Amino acid sequence: MKTIIILGGGTAGSIMANRLHNKLDADEWQIKVIDKDPLHYYQPGFLFVPFGVYEPGDIVKNKIDFLPKDVEFLVEEADKIVPSENRIYLKSGVMCSYDILIIATGAEIVPEETPGLKGELWQKDIFDFYTLEGATLLAEKLKNWEGGKLVISLAESTIKCPVAPLEFTFLADAYFTEKGMREKVDIFYVTPLSGAFTKPRATKMLSSLLEEKNVMVIPDFYTEHVDNERKMLVSYDQKEVPFDLLVSIPVNKGSELIEKSHLGDEDGLNFVPTDKYSLQSKGFKNIFVIGDATNLPASKAGSVAHFEADILTENVLSYIEGKPLEAKFDGHANCFIETGFGKASLIDFNYDTEPLPGKFPYPVVGPMGLLKVNRQNHWGKLAFKWVYWHMLITGKNLPIPSHMSMAGKEVPAELLN
Amino acid sequence: METINAIPLATNAEGYLKNYNEWTKEWAEEVAAQYGITLTEKHWDVLQWLRQKQAEDVKLNIRKVGNSGIVDIKQFYELFPGGPLKISSKIAGIPKPVSCI
Secondary structure: OEEEEEEOOOHHHHHHHHHHHHHOOOOOEEEEEEEOOOEEEOHHHHHHHHHOOOOHHHOEEEHHHHOOOOOEEEEOOEEEEEHHHOEEEEOOOOEEEOOEEEEOOOEEEOHHHOOOOOOOOEOOOEEOOOOHHHHHHHHHHHHHOOOEEEEEEEOOOOOEOOOHHHHHHHHHHHHHHHOOOHHHEEEEEEOOOOOOOOOHHHHHHHHHHHHHOOEEEEOOOOEEEEEOOOOEEEEOOOOEEEOOEEEEEOOEEEOHHHHHOOOOOOOOOOOEOEOOOOOEEOOOOOEEEOHHHEOOOOOEOHHHHHHHHHHHHHHHHHHHOOOOOOOOOOOOEEEEEEEEOOEEEEEEEOOOOOOOOEEEEEOOOEEEEEOOOEHHHHHHHHHHHHHHHHHHOOOOOOOOOOOOOOOOEOOOHHHOO | OOOOOOOOOOEOOOOOEOOHHHOOHHHHHHHHHHOOOOOOHHHHHHHHHHHHHHHOOOOOOHHHHHOOOOOOHHHHHHHOOOOHHHHHHHHOOOOOOOOOO
């Protein structure tokens, strides 16, 4: 009997456990999932919690309910991976051996990385919405807030769901408008990037939306610390942004376990160096990495984990059979962007192709529109919660291919060579 | 950049050197001057480190420079004010850094 261990039972880990369970002979392979938290969070739902759209109960379920029955699920915290021994040591003292390891430990916010962020104003005037706790406390704060300077600030450019801070900003604009107090709120969007987003056409579309909604963008602002006394964000080059209410997207890091196991990248953010096509770890042939845990130049998002799972399943099977790893991930990401007032946009892109306008998933009929703002996209986003719980994490096939398709995309003339 | 380089090397539209191997110190000094930067020993240490990482095919970001042991992030900003990684990459003759999203 051989063993595959999947470390992490979130989006990526659940999909992989289901996919591999369907493909592998149960007499030959045992699949184990190890996670310190028994609960599965629908992370895209966190965005809606501060505005009272979702209650915590809508977006939390038990991980074990989404894993096949004969996959062993251990609620244990891993202490250290020792690749030279093919072993994982758990904090409880137990040791697990593996033949193949899949690291799916995700990313988490680490407010402690920015001095002053988790200071005396934390959860009083400074909040996050990347945790259920933070999003829930922020909902309480927004209910009674009387207005002032609302600053949405990204502490680092590599973050989970890179569009979520923009969505929060759009939803905040709508929330205060609907409460009849938008004129009492000045909204600032502070980012270390040079614009609202990284890719040119999406940035253009999102920047004009921000302008339309009267949001001030402060680009190239790399936060060094938060001055609690003066309620001020301070950058490495001594620029300052004052706030009354700070909604921070703190530095995102991979699991501490990665650091302890010396498996992380040089920037100290604990993401695992991974081959961007095969998803094999750069250090060890029998260790694969998926989802937010990788250091790939792709978005850290559930859609990416889902597309990666198709590729990784194929490559793990090839690895088992001693064949070359021929399936190649193309960096495909697909993200809804809530823009407020019951509308949303949609972007679909990969390593080589930036988000382009067009229709999705089918040319001409859509029904969703790429780089457009409409109601169909918003319904798509809301319907996705059902798709996530009922199809996606249990590894069922969705009608979207893992490789990005150019069908339905309008390619601007200057990109045609 | 409106200035035409006295040392003409092929660059892309944004002024990033096309061929890593054509890079010379004189060219670097000239590009630095366009940003009002006079290269000191510390600048050169950073530039050489960036070039070495590029040769090793390491994807760069500001934190990696901050962990290089040569400068911390604050000093990096002092050496190359504005957008330190973008500017230093250009001077070092390596491609423009890409964001991971």
